[in-house]
Amino acid sequence: MAPIAAPTYLTPEAYLELERKTITKNEYVNGEPLAMAGASFAHNFITFDTAIQLNNQLMDTECQVASTGDLRVKVAETESYFYPDIVVVCGDPRAEDNVFDTLLNPTLIVEVLSASTEMYDRDEKFTHYRQIDSLQEYILISQDKVQVLRYRRHEPEWIPTEFRTLTDVAPLLPNQCELPLQHVYRRVKFDNGN
Template identity: 45%
Template sequence: MVISQSEYYISQEEYLEGEKVSGIKHEYIDGQVYAMAGASDAHVTIVGNLFAMLRNHLRGSSCRVYMLDMKAQIDVINRYFYPDVMVTCDIRDKEFEYFKCYPSLIIEVLSESTEGYDRGKKFASYRHLESLQEYVLISPDGMSVECFRRNEEGHWVLYLYQEELHLASVDFRCAIAAIYEDVTLTDNSNKN
């Protein structure tokens, strides 16, 4: 969640060096840095559940899964974001210690204050990543997962999941309930 913006331009190099020592995370958009706020219990739990399941699924493969503190670089439009969960299977990403350039999967857990941005401008930015195959949005309030998947023609197609999730980019399947394990849902219409 973005909470404040700096008032002056900084270079990508200054941003990356500053993030190494900063007590809070910042996203970077065209020379401006935006401080990130903390996340809710539900948000952090969902991210942890997904990370654990994806890490177990990808163990022994060439893919790596990251959560919360790894940046995605979108160099062609001068941006760095902190996805909630990100998977890269591209060997070129091994050369970058503090960010990744070639993710195949990005997952964002929505919040009331960032939902519009995650669906709109952030997704528009992520679409510049030629490696990205799936962009997933997860509600922290009810069992609802939206997966935008790039098809063979390069168009993004929406898949809605309420019982079982399928992430084609990493050949992963799980029950939606597993994503929400230990989460207190506030949307009663999705409780079992």
């Protein structure tokens, strides 16, 4: 994640106004817009296949899945905005305003890791996401190896559970769905033959 220009403080309102007029997507942290990186084939395959798995299992529940990368999530406590790869909201979605492009109450967020974003997604972004009261699970999916890391809120902590083999199945949103890793990685070819 890199600033889009020389660091200039933008108010959240100015960021949203600019973001809604531009073609490119920028996240927003500490008053600074951050340009989003492009995505690889593996990243797109994993995102799409994971979203399909979640959507199919949650179709008849109160939960909805969004995976276009166009739905912004606001962390009100830090006045930050992010574009998760996949967002699940259970119950009525709450938007920041009547444009309905900024979600306030995600239940589950999925980020597919790349070399350029992995540390940012694991550390700084998770620090922000943890402050969203409605968020129950944060899922990190590696695109370079078979690895899914699920963080589940268990007040006052977030409990990590790692899944590392294609036969693993990650339970998500207690008793609502599961994520078989063989489906997550079905179209991904790894350099090491996995």
